[in-house]
Amino acid sequence: MSRIPTLGSRIATLDTRKAKPLPKKADPHYQTAEHEAWAEFVKKRAGYRCEHVDDGKRCWRSVEKGYRLFADHIVEIKDDPSRALDRDNGRCLCGSHHTIKTLEERKNRMSR
Ligand SMILES: [Zn+2]
Numbered sequence: 001m002s003r004i005p006t007l008g009s010r011i012a013t014l015d016t017r018k019a020k021p022l023p024k025k026a027d028p029h030y031q032t033a034e035h036e037a038w039a040e041f042v043k044k045r046a047g048y049r050c051e052h053v054d055d056g057k058r059c060w061r062s063v064e065k066g067y068r069l070f071a072d073h074i075v076e077i078k079d080d081p082s083r084a085l086d087r088d089n090g091r092c093l094c095g096s097h098h099t100i101k102t103l104e105e106r107k108n109r110m111s112r
Contacts, residue, residue: 029077029084038085039071046092061094070098076105 029035048069050059061067072093075083083089093101 027077034085038087038090041087042071042090043069043092045087049092050094050097051092052094052097059094059097061096067094069094072098072101 043063046069048063050061050067050069052059061069063069070093072091073084074089074091077084080089
C-alpha cells in the first residue's frame with residue numbers, strides 16, 4: 001500500500017529536475033535553423049567523419065562507426081561572430097576531439 005505514494009513522489013522529483021533550465025552556455029545561435037544548416041553542411045562535407053589529423057593520420061571516428069560528430073567553429077563565435085555561418089570556418093569533429101579543442105581554447109583564452 002505504501003509503495004504507490006513513494007513512487008508518486010519519485011516521479012514528481014524527476015519532473016522537477018527535467019524542468020530545470022538548460023545550462024546557460026547554450027548560445028541562442030546554436031538553436032537557429034541557419035546554424036543547423038551550417039552544421040549539416042560541415043558534417044556532410046567531411047563525409048560524416050572526424051576531420052582531426054594527428055601525425056598525418058586522420059581520426060577514424062565517424063557516424064558510420066557509431067560516433068556522434070560535431071560541427072566545430074575553427075574561429076569561435078565569441079572571437080568573430082561574423083564567421084558564425086562561414087562554411088570555411090567549420091570543421092567536423094568527433095566528441096573526443098571536440099572536447100580537447102574546447103579545453104585548449106579555454107586554456108588559451110585564460111592565458112590571453
Ligand atoms: Zn576525432
